[in-house]
Amino acid sequence: xxxxxTEVQTINSFSTSGxxxxxxxxxxxxxxxxxxxxxxxxVLVIVWLExxxxxxxxxxxxxxxxxxxxxxxxxxxxxxxxxxxxLLPSRGDIRLFSVGPSIAVISVLxxxxxxxxxxxxxxxxxxxxxxLWIAISSIAPIGLLMSGYGSNNKYSFSGGLRAAAQxxxxxxxxxxxxxxxxxxxxxxxxxxxxxxxxxxxxGFLVFLISSLAECERLPFDLxxxxxxxxxxxxxxxxxxxxxLFYLASYLNLLVSSLFVTVLYLGGWNFSIPYxxxxxxxxxxxxxxxxxxxxxxxxxxAKAYLFLFISITTRWTLPRMRIDQxxxxxxxxxxxxxxxxxxxxxxSQLVSL
Amino acid sequence: MILSVxxxxxxxxxxxxxxxxxxVHSVLFFILVFCNTSGxxxxxxxxxxxxxxxxxxxxxxxxxFLFVVMMFNIQIAEIHEEVLRYLPxxxxxxxxxxxxxxxxxxxxxxxLLPTHRNTTSLRYMVYAExxxxxxxxxxxxxxxxxHYFVWFLVSSLILLVAMxxxxxxxxxxTTRVKRQDIFRKNALDSRxxxxxxxxxxxxxxxxxxxxxxxxxxxxxxxxxxxxxxALECSLD
Numbered sequence: 001x002x003x004x005x006t007e008v009q010t011i012n013s014f015s016t017s018g019x020x021x022x023x024x025x026x027x028x029x030x031x032x033x034x035x036x037x038x039x040x041x042x043v044l045v046i047v048w049l050e051x052x053x054x055x056x057x058x059x060x061x062x063x064x065x066x067x068x069x070x071x072x073x074x075x076x077x078x079x080x081x082x083x084x085x086x087l088l089p090s091r092g093d094i095r096l097f098s099v100g101p102s103i104a105v106i107s108v109l110x111x112x113x114x115x116x117x118x119x120x121x122x123x124x125x126x127x128x129x130x131x132l133w134i135a136i137s138s139i140a141p142i143g144l145l146m147s148g149y150g151s152n153n154k155y156s157f158s159g160g161l162r163a164a165a166q167x168x169x170x171x172x173x174x175x176x177x178x179x180x181x182x183x184x185x186x187x188x189x190x191x192x193x194x195x196x197x198x199x200x201x202x203g204f205l206v207f208l209i210s211s212l213a214e215c216e217r218l219p220f221d222l223x224x225x226x227x228x229x230x231x232x233x234x235x236x237x238x239x240x241x242x243x244l245f246y247l248a249s250y251l252n253l254l255v256s257s258l259f260v261t262v263l264y265l266g267g268w269n270f271s272i273p274y275x276x277x278x279x280x281x282x283x284x285x286x287x288x289x290x291x292x293x294x295x296x297x298x299x300x301a302k303a304y305l306f307l308f309i310s311i312t313t314r315w316t317l318p319r320m321r322i323d324q325x326x327x328x329x330x331x332x333x334x335x336x337x338x339x340x341x342x343x344x345x346x347s348q349l350v351s352l
Numbered sequence: 353m354i355l356s357v358x359x360x361x362x363x364x365x366x367x368x369x370x371x372x373x374x375x376v377h378s379v380l381f382f383i384l385v386f387c388n389t390s391g392x393x394x395x396x397x398x399x400x401x402x403x404x405x406x407x408x409x410x411x412x413x414x415x416x417f418l419f420v421v422m423m424f425n426i427q428i429a430e431i432h433e434e435v436l437r438y439l440p441x442x443x444x445x446x447x448x449x450x451x452x453x454x455x456x457x458x459x460x461x462x463x464l465l466p467t468h469r470n471t472t473s474l475r476y477m478v479y480a481e482x483x484x485x486x487x488x489x490x491x492x493x494x495x496x497x498x499h500y501f502v503w504f505l506v507s508s509l510i511l512l513v514a515m516x517x518x519x520x521x522x523x524x525x526t527t528r529v530k531r532q533d534i535f536r537k538n539a540l541d542s543r544x545x546x547x548x549x550x551x552x553x554x555x556x557x558x559x560x561x562x563x564x565x566x567x568x569x570x571x572x573x574x575x576x577x578x579x580x581x582a583l584e585c586s587l588d
Contacts, residue, residue, distance in 0.1 A: 096376070127487035128399050135403035138411025142383060145418050149376060161419065168415055175407075 031123060039112060043250045046307060047074035050250075053311045081243035089236050092152030100150060101237065101244035103143030107136045108251045115258045118268045118295030133259065134175045137214060141167040147245075148233035159232025162322050166220060169329035170213040176337035177203040177210065180344040181263045196264045202340045204264045206333050208309075211256035213329065215249065218314040220325055257306035258299070265302045268295035355395055362388035375421045383414045400488035 048063070048071055055062030063070030088094055111133040116122040126132060141164035148160015180203050181196045197204050213220040234245050261267060320328070365384040372378040386409045393402040486494070496504050554562065 093374075093376070096380075126399065128403055128489060131400070131403050131489075135406035135411070138407045141415050142380075142410065142418070145415070145422065146380070149422050157422070161422070164415060164419070168411065171407075171411065 035112060035123060039109070039251065039254070042254050043247060044074040046250050046254060047077065049307065050311050053308065054315055057312065057315045078243060081246070082240055084239040086239040086241065087236065089152045092236070093150040096146045097150030097236070098241070100143050100147030101241045101248070103146065104140055104248040105244050105251065107139040107143065108248050108255060110136050111255045115255070116262060116267065117299050118292050121292060121295065130178050130259070130263070133255070134171065134178065138168070138171060144233055147237070151233070151236040153236055156233050156235045159235070163216065163233055166213060166216065166325060166329070169326055170210040170333070173206050173329065173333040173337040174210040174214060176341050177207040178259070178263055180341055195266045200264070200340070200344070202336060206337050206340065207260065207264065210333060211260065212310055212313065213325070215252040215256055215310075217253065217310055218317065218319055221319050253307065253310060254303070257303040257310070260306045261299055261302040265305070268299045355392070358388045358391040358395070362392070376418070379414060379417045379421050382417065383410055386410050386414065398488060400492065
């Protein structure tokens with residue numbers, strides 16, 4: 001039995017196309033750094049957006065002291081959390097306590113590898129694609145359980161268990177509904193009317209609800225509920241570890257919204273059909289910086305729609321109880337997503 | 353190099369699963385074993401199976417283990433006084449396993465070994481994958497649901513049997529009693545739900561005050577006092 005130890009040959013089957021095979025040396029680190037910069041700025045923008053939109057819904061003024069219009073509010077929050085004292089529970093499990101938030105953040109950050117921002121503008125053009133996100137988001141409950149257990153606090157522990165239960169409950173409808181779509185290029189034929197939103201309406205709704213539940217945003221907010229569990233598994237955290245949880249929450253929101261745009265809202269296509277303007281850009285689609293910028297801009301603009309919906313939902317719907325939440329995941333969304341899968345596959349037989 | 357790093361981490365984590373004092377640490381090292389094995393699968397070119405390992409083993413099975421281990425108050429074991437007791441039987445099993453390894457390893461994999469099998473190691477060029485290279489997902493989909501669909505259906509039946517078995521094991525006789533939705537019942541008829549500490553039901557005045565607490569957060573009745581201390585909820 002021979003194990004093939006030449007790794008280059010085997011990793012070829014892992015990534016199908018090679019945008020980065022022609023690039024030699026350490027230059028491969030530049031796209032990764034660019035993406036990290038983009039994500040960081042994205043998180044800062046989302047924090048500000050959330051404050052501003054929440055303020056608008058609640059008819060008050062949002063942040064206004066940190067920078068003009070409160071743009072630097074996220075940086076102010078981050079700096080404050082950085083300078084706080086790092087508390088460790090005295091009889092808790094210190095190593096698990098410290099590693100828990102890191103696992104939550106790492107698993108979310110790795111999911112950014114497979115999001116396409118434009119034609120061939122993806123860090124890792126894998127054959128498995130979206131399934132990497134599904135697989136890595138299955139590791140997040142481990143981090144939550146570790147944080148809840150290591151805090152040596154009954155309420156944290158209970159919150160950690162509930163958060164992990166919620167995460168694993170909504171993974172399955174998420175997986176089933178992201179497996180019934182054919183992705184961006186197939187949606188580009190009819191422009192706006194070719195979006196997967198119309199071809200898979202049930203899948204879109206289930207995906208929306210499941211990704212809100214995975215991000216632990218309201219109305220699925222129970223792990224962080226103030227009245228029930230103090231702050232759930234985040235109770236004993238202060239300083240930079242709490243900032244990591246905060247960061248993981250917004251990163252998760254951003255990656256979910258980007259996946260919604262890529263899978264259901266048509267990705268980077270300029271979705272107004274039958275307009276010759278995209279034809280002009282398509283001449284220099286591969287090498288044109290302007291075309292790439294337009295694609296990225298379109299993706300981000302569509303992601304903003306989902307962000308707006310989720311922030312608005314936060315202040316519109318009341319919080320669900322844990323048994324209602326788990327009932328919704330297992331007894332309602334799972335059968336509906338299975339039915340959606342069945343419907344999709346049977347309509348393929350009729351070749352719709 | 354990656355192969356040796358991943359496999360050594362997997363071996364060390366496997367050892368720590370058995371040697372860790374805290375059972376929660378044990379399960380977490382178990383998770384590390386699966387992570388490293390997933391990496392080894394990627395090196396073998398099986399990307400889909402690596403992700404399936406992450407989803408099924410870590411995301412479901414290890415989380416299940418963690419739930420159980422964390423919730424039960426399993427005492428931390430004292431290791432240093434018990435380990436020699438298991439040495440005879442475990443030593444024999446370990447030696448058998450070590451002996452079986454020599455059926456597989458030979459002089460070319462590990463040059464220091466004295467064994468030498470008479471097989472020549474041929475590397476085959478799989479021309480099929482140069483003509484049309486399917487990804488793992490496509491291969492599985494093309495085979496599992498067409499030629500081997502019976503095995504697929506049988507495995508789903510096995511999972512169904514496991515699910516029914518779990519329900520049968522945990523279903524008590526008492527769960528056939530019609531459950532009541534306590535929240536709804538409380539909203540409709542709170543006087544008969546709530547009982548005071550000394551076993552009496554609420555009087556009309558106390559029921560009114562309870563309703564005030566629930567609706568408005570504080571009683572608007574002046575001169576309020578309850579006799580007998582706090583209200584206590586009871587299930588019929």
